[in-house]
Amino acid sequence: MKRILSGIQPSGKLTLGNYLGALRNWVNIQNEYDCMFFVADLHSITVTQDPKTLNENIKRIIMQYIACGLDPNKSTIFIQSHVHEHAELGWILNNSTYMGELGRMTQYKDKSAKQQNIKVGLFDYPVLMAADILLYDADYVPVGEDQRQHLEMTKTIAKRFNAQYGETFKIPEPYILKEGAKIMSLQDPSKKMSKSDSNPNAYISLFDEKDVIIKKFRRAVTDSLNTVRYSDEQPGIKNLINIYSCITGKNIQEIETEFEGTGYGKFKDTVADSVANKILSIQEKYNQLNKPENENIIKEVYQKGCERASSIASNKLKHVYKSVGFVVD
Numbered sequence: 001m002k003r004i005l006s007g008i009q010p011s012g013k014l015t016l017g018n019y020l021g022a023l024r025n026w027v028n029i030q031n032e033y034d035c036m037f038f039v040a041d042l043h044s045i046t047v048t049q050d051p052k053t054l055n056e057n058i059k060r061i062i063m064q065y066i067a068c069g070l071d072p073n074k075s076t077i078f079i080q081s082h083v084h085e086h087a088e089l090g091w092i093l094n095n096s097t098y099m100g101e102l103g104r105m106t107q108y109k110d111k112s113a114k115q116q117n118i119k120v121g122l123f124d125y126p127v128l129m130a131a132d133i134l135l136y137d138a139d140y141v142p143v144g145e146d147q148r149q150h151l152e153m154t155k156t157i158a159k160r161f162n163a164q165y166g167e168t169f170k171i172p173e174p175y176i177l178k179e180g181a182k183i184m185s186l187q188d189p190s191k192k193m194s195k196s197d198s199n200p201n202a203y204i205s206l207f208d209e210k211d212v213i214i215k216k217f218r219r220a221v222t223d224s225l226n227t228v229r230y231s232d233e234q235p236g237i238k239n240l241i242n243i244y245s246c247i248t249g250k251n252i253q254e255i256e257t258e259f260e261g262t263g264y265g266k267f268k269d270t271v272a273d274s275v276a277n278k279i280l281s282i283q284e285k286y287n288q289l290n291k292p293e294n295e296n297i298i299k300e301v302y303q304k305g306c307e308r309a310s311s312i313a314s315n316k317l318k319h320v321y322k323s324v325g326f327v328v329d
């Protein structure tokens with residue numbers, strides 16, 4: 001079975017973008033691949049986090065993984081910091097990576113532009129991500145479009161290491177589905193929807209209530225043409241059509257026909273309704289899980305996940321240490 005690996009940062013509450021761009025696809029491929037899904041807590045502290053909130057977010061994401069349809073009996077679900085080999089391999093790979101190439105990463109440029117004191121961790125983020133992937137010999141990495149550049153970086157690092165030390169790492173491929181790959185902000189359709197956006201109106205959280213979802217869609221920035229047409233001139237409407245298409249499975253043409261002659265108001269409410277129905281069904285499952293009597297079940301999921309992940313990761317790291325020339329026995 002080919003192996004899949006991916007993760008999400010506990011840097012806030014999961015958004016509709018995380019769901020459509022990543023999680024939903026993970027659920028659909030669980031039966032065909034050996035899947036490893038983790039919570040990228042080490043990555044999340046590259047931006048300042050409040051410890052109490054971070055702790056809650058990590059557990060929330062584990063429960064949301066399951067509420068969205070990940071099955072712990074099929075997929076290995078774990079927490080990144082529980083497997084110490086991620087940080088250790090990250091260090092090794094720092095020595096196969098150049099400052100110049102990290103400086104060219106768009107996510108780094110975007111996030112560092114918002115800060116005065118830029119952390120080394122934020123700069124080094126793609127190297128840790130490469131370690132996550134290469135530790136498990138992942139064949140495919142299912143992510144949204146925004147992560148493509150980081151995956152290219154992973155391939156570059158792996159090839160460079162293999163060339164210097166001999167065949168050690170499998171070269172992974174991105175697994176990016178066109179549909180849902182880039183859900184844009186509801187307040188600025190030139191930016192991706194992001195859970196760490198300072199304006200909550202910009203994103204739909206998987207925890208939003210129905211009336212909040214409707215309000216956010218009504219406030220979504222759209223263009224002045226007042227026709228529901230899929231075009232680059234109307235990026236706001238294009239984004240809403242994309243969302244509606246992902247949720248309902250209808251294609252663009254069907255959607256344009258469905259809303260021919262209707263204004264934005266009715267269109268926005270219909271999109272909001274379809275999104276709310278989906279999100280409420282996820283929330284229902286989440287609320288069933290999020291009970292004190294289930295705490296141990298959740299713990300068991302990530303402990304069992306850590307056990308399996310650690311056994312793969314420790315073997316791989318040993319191999320890497322040998323390749324580098326460290327004394328391993």
Ligand code: ATP
Nearest residue numbers: 009011017021022143144181182183193194195196
């Ligand atoms: P942050 O705001 O902290 O950077 P994020 O919301 O961008 O977080 P990540 O944890 O970085 O989320 O990403 C988790 C997964 O969700 C990745 O596979 C990423 O590509 C995907 N993803 C994130 N935002 C979107 C989006 N707007 N559209 C599609 N996929 C997305």
Ligand code: LTN
Nearest residue numbers: 005006007008009040043129132
């Ligand atoms: N950088 C990713 C989260 C992430 C990841 C990974 C995804 C960290 N390590 C390994 C896939 C594989 C993001 O979505 N921002």
